[in-house]
Amino acid sequence: MVNYKKIKMKLRWNLLIHLFVFATCANAVQKFIEMPTYTEVDPGEGALLRCRISDKKGVCSWQKDDKPVGICSGKYEWVDKNGPGGGDCSLWVRAATLQLDNGQWQCQVTASNYDVQDALSSPPVTLAVRVPPQSPRIFFNGSYMIPGKDITMTAGNRATVICESRYGNPPAHIEWYLDNERLAQWSQTNVTEIGKVQVWAAHSVLEFEGTRSAHGRLLTCRAHHPSYPSPYYRDTSTMLSVTFVPVVSIVESDAGTLANLGVLEEGTSALTLECRAHGNPRPYVWWTKNGQDVATNGAKLILAPVFRNHSGVYSCQANNFLGTSDSVKIEIDIKYPPRVTWVGPDTVVEANLFSQVTLECKAEGNPPPSYTWYHNPESSACINSLEDCAHPVSVISLSWSGILQLSNVSYDRHGRYTCVATNQIGLEDRSYESEAVTLNVFGPPMGAQSGTAQAWSGGEARVSVAVCANPPPRSATWLWGSLRLNVPSQIGHYRTLEPSMDSGCYRYTLLISNTGMSDARIYVLHVENERGFSFHAVTLTVHDAAHVAPLIAAALVIAALLVIVLCFIWLFRKRRGTMEHETQHV
Structure with missing residues (x-):
């Protein structure tokens, strides 16, 4: 017997399922899974513009520069040779050319049906057919800087330099370098060429302040473009010529000259210094000594050998049309050994007994010498015995003034006086002995x-x-x-x-x-x-x-006994040493 009740329930469930499926399919709308993106291509090569749609029910098409593009074998082809029925609306652009294919491309899909508003249109994207730009060029103050021409500016002033790279597609990317240092303070603008809207002119503006450190450095504009051969950029450069007031410094021309300034010795040392001037335009350099001009070999100060009159404060300066540098000073102090120039008051000095005598010694030397007075009595006067008169030369005074004061002179002050001047050069002592001054002391007999x-x-x-x-x-x-x-x-x-x-x-x-x-x-x-x-x-x-004879005899006896005792002691020690030696050998 047929169960109509079960059949009726089954038909009802099938109807509900079909209604759900129909409602679900009717509400599905088309969406982009993948939209076209910016694409570059070399002339003659193919470019793939990707566009994929989910739940695609409409018709795919493409526009370039707001105009529809027809599918044409060998030029514009669907990726799927059977057409975009599966939702892949990607397009091949074959044998790309600047005139035909360079521009803004859009992927579009018509609506699913007339009552569903799910038509799609992608944002315009660029398909750039590459064109290598001209080599970059630098402009300064409106003038093109031909290779080998410098940019001249004054230190402290600001300059604006422009680099342009024209007729390229896409526009070149421009960078600036000072020598090998990449600069950051620049801006770039890109505009299409007048009358040739499919290629670009790239303009980069660099502003910087002229400094002494920038003088003589290479300013480079670098244009990057994928159409250039490897390494995909081209450079153009110009030299910076920054004018500035000179700056000077004193340097040694010979190794160790400055380190040995403190031990320059007259007649043996040589000195060569150079006044190094940094300025633009090239400055004129001169030396002065104690404020007076010195004749030199250009920037070099050569003193060979050095003499004492070379001592002084030396300065070097430089100037150009912008001004004069500050002076740099160095003190040169030439050392020389002492030499006694005067000793006195005379070669022979007479003085009364118990009076005061002043002797003076003058010497030149650098560093200033110290003075030592020596007295050679020449077996001069003695009081107790003539044997004591043979005194050696004696030091009687050390001073920095060279003055020797003898107070209350006696006969033992009679004799020759010499002055020795001493200084030190480096680690070596130098000395000079004066002529002798003879002092004669007059007076009554004394003893x-x-x-x-x-x-x-x-x-x-x-x-x-x-x-x-x-x-x-x-x-x-x-x-x-x-x-x-x-x-x-x-x-x-x-x-x-x-x-x-x-x-x-x-x-x-x-x-x-x-x-x-x-x-x-x-x-x-x-x-x-x-x-x-x-x-x-x-x-x-x-x-x-007569009284001395017994004493002498007693002394002789004691001496003899002492000699005998010493002999016994010597013999005892010798015998003991012999026995110890024999014992050790046994």
Whole structure:
């Protein structure tokens, strides 16, 4: 039996499904899946303009510059050879040419039906048929800068430079370079050529300020275009000539010159400096010394060898028609060893005993020298004994002034004085010794007022006194008891000798032969010269030889015993050393 109820339900569900499908299909609208984009193509080559539609029901077509394009085999062809029925409306443009194909292209699709507003039209996109532009050209102040011509401007001023690249499609992209440094402050505008709207003129404007650092650098305009051969750009360049007031600096022409300025020595060192001037136009350079012009070899200052008159403050400057540079200074200080130019007050100086004497030494040298005074007494006057007169040369003064003050001079100041001037050049000491100044001290006789002498009875006694005097003594007399014995003379066993002399000092000697105990007494020497006189007492002690003999014998015995003890000690140590040596060998 047929179940009409089930059949009726099935028919109802089928009807609902068909109605849903119909409603869904009726509401589907056409949409772009892919729209055409900017495209470039070389002349004679093919360009693909892509256009794909979802739920396509209308008819595909293309427009160029708002005019319809017909499908033509070998020129304008659908990508799908069977037509755009599947929704792919992409178009091949074959053998592209600038005149026919360069322009704005649009992909269009008619509506699904008359009552559905789903017609499509893509935004216009460019199909550019490439045309290589002319090589770029640079303009300055409205003038074309031919190759090899410089752009001249003044430092501190601003300049506007234009670079153009014409008759290209698409327009060239322009960049600026200063040497190899890419610049950023520029702008570019592109306009179609008058009468040739399918090609472009690219204009780039660069504004910059002239600086000294830009002088002599290469300004380059670079036009990029895919139609150029690799590396796809062309350059045009011009040199920048920035005029500016000179700037100077002092540099060394020889390695180490500036470092050795402090040790330039007269007659041996050489100096070569260069005043390096940076300016445009090329400046004139000159040197001055202490404000006065110096004749030089152009920008070079050559002093070979150097002399002391080369010392001073040197300046160099430069100028051109824009102005004069600031001066740059350098001080040159030539060193030279000392030389004594004067010593005095005279080669021979006379002074009274116990007066004040001033000696002075003058020397030239750089750096300024120090002074050292030396005294060579030449076995000069001594008071106690003539043996002490042989003094070596002695330092008596160190000073920077060269002045030697001798106060309360005595006879021992008599002699030769020399001045030594010393300075240092680099690490080496230099010195110069002056001529000698002889100091003569005048006064009455001077010597020790008292002294002693020793003698043995029966032997010879020698009583002596050293006296200094200038002028020399004119008389001398020994006095004792009631006796008076002039020099030289003899009485009994007393004899006076002629005085021995050594550089202004005199030794007077009284000889007493076969001395007895009665000769022990005080002997007085009276000495006189033109300046005065003096007395000198010497006490003579006479020793009895009879009392001395036992003492001598005792001393000899003690000495002999000491020698014997030392010998025993030496023999003991030697024997002990021998035994230790034998033990070690065993």
